[in-house]
């Protein structure tokens with residue numbers, strides 16, 4: 071049966087949905103390994119100091135225990151490699167089992183290997199680790215924490231500035247000068263951090279949920295001192311990632327070493343609690359924002375100073391001033407980012423890493439400025455809208471911020487808002503309406519893909535991209551269906567395997583743009599081959615046509631004047647078997663070594679504010695209704711409307727799902743989400759899903775996603791901007807601004823918990 075042919079832009083549910091809901095989708099730790107040994111991690115009970123002794127007697131006596139790895143027996147087995155953000159692959163340079171040194175609480179201090187998970191767990195609990203502990207610094211304001219300027223320790227960081235922000239601030243009539251903060255947060259993907267490793271004939275296979283299989287392959291090769299082609303990393307389905315699986319954690323190499331020592335496959339499933347310290351997380355941040363405007367609302371000065379907590383040895387930073395200083399027109403801008411080293415594990419990417427904390431600060435401050443000016447916050451954004459970023463004057467390839475505000479405002483009913491705080495009420499519930507802008511860099515990287523068209527029209531697409539739950543399988547299939555003119559049910563997509571043609575890390579919302587463009591390119595090579603054979607054929611059906619005039623559509627080859635022939639006949643004329651195409655694509659702005667970097671598994675993304683000739687971002691506007699109970703201060707968010715302009719939308723169903731998911735994360739994160747820290751011990755305390763607050767269905771009521779049409783062929787041939795991270799960038803500020811409107815209390819420190827609203831002047835019982 072031939073099904074209808076779908077196009078890029080057709081709304082379809084995800085093609086891997088059935089496999090996922092029936093349990094047929096096989097996640098990394100579901101992979102049968104024959105007769106594996108089971109690994110359980112033991113982690114440090116101190117945050118700073120040295121291991122003085124490990125008594126293994128009782129642990130080794132547990133029946134079924136095979137081996138215990140510690141720094142004493144495998145100390146040099148894993149080589150130190152560079153941090154992802156310094157051009158390496160790992161998310162931390164802290165080397166567990168590399169020495170006796172403890173850098174943070176919950177650092178891996180031993181790997182216990184046993185015949186069963188139960189025996190390994192039992193033995194891990196019986197290890198007696200003794201320490202020489204030192205006083206740890208937990209983060210900001212801790213004795214012993216040290217602060218350095220980002221630009222002193224990073225080759226790529228810039229502190230955007232233009233004009234004279236201090237003088238303009240001093241001279242301006244209306245000013246805001248305020249501090250903001252965001253807490254430590256952890257990704258908490260539902261799929262735990264797991265690794266399975268097996269060696270065979272000197273080749274290592276790793277099954278691990280990964281956003282970067284090609285990077286993991288190359289990074290592991292460096293760590294283990296072997297050739298990359300001896301390693302295969304498989305990650306077909308991913309139970310949540312959000313950035314936590316983009317850089318290589320140190321556990322993978324340890325499990326590879328364990329499998330080699332035992333000469334047997336080894337499987338690790340780390341606990342939820344361990345996931346807080348053996349992987350990365352979102353760094354705690356602080357901000358000082360100074361805004362100054364004329365009475366007309368036009369910004370005259372903008373200053374954004376940011377601080378971020380990191381580990382002792384790693385200069386990890388997100389430094390979101392790249393975006394926050396470019397959101398509005400302003401002649402005088404200053405910024406500076408600093409990082410604060412403490413005795414913590416190294417933070418890393420977490421959904422929209424730079425923009426989430428930095429836009430919370432700037433978009434809260436913009437709301438405060440609107441209040442100070444007695445101006446509608448949407449109008450304030452309109453007066454400061456621009457098509458050129460203010461620092462260098464580079465043009466946005468496209469920017470539909472105000473159309474997004476207008477569409478969302480209308481759908482929300484913003485014109486019915488009474489601006490005075492506390493003036494909208496429904497019985498005991500105070501109603502607050504707030505809004506904020508959202509933005510995310512449009513990034514595209516080099517990618518490769520192989521597309522095979524079989525004689526009867528079946529198609530196989532292969533690329534080592536990743537579907538982190540976003541719908542990558544589906545958008546890749548839609549692209550091939552569109553370009554080869556076949557039904558989507560005839561398309562098989564293979565992703566998440568480092569043996570496939572490489573694709574970038576599934577980070578920075580680049581996958582749809584990077585991968586669909588290269589898949590389209592491979593399909594085009596196939597079309598050209600078929601078309602060339604058709605115009606050269608003696609039967610004359612396409613005689614006189616140029617190959618460029620022939621298209622593959624609706625299971626046919628079609629040409630000028632209504633000429634058409636069935637696809638299988640066209641294929642048979644071009645080839646006596648399948649037609650295979652291998653394509654590589656290097657987008658605009660990628661340096662010449664980008665293609666080589668792709669094969670090495672390095673991110674070579676171009677876009678955002680990092681280009682020389684232009685600037686490319688996707689934009690949106692989010693409007694939130696909060697309800698605060700006048701007596702209990704309970705905070706609810708019954709309604710959110712977001713409008714987004716993100717170029718071509720390949721599949722409106724999966725795109726809506728991404729944006730909705732981002733907004734849901736945001737409206738739950740703003741009032742709830744934080745990793746709590748026992749500051750004396752520099753230890754996370756709410757390390758499970760009972761105490762780390764995430765949304766449930768009862769928290770979410772009405773959500774609406776609006777797509778604002780945008781045609782931008784500068785960003786890439788298909789006009790795709792990417793939107794996986796766009797949805798939750800503005801939400802925290804929109805909620806905080808709505809809470810201010812409801813209560814008159816400006817909450818500048820996330821999360822917005824009800825105890826912060828106890829002394830609310832606008833609340834009258």
Ligand code: MOS
Pocket residue numbers: 281311312313314316419420421422423576577578579795
């Ligand atoms: Mo995303 S935090 O760029 O995986």
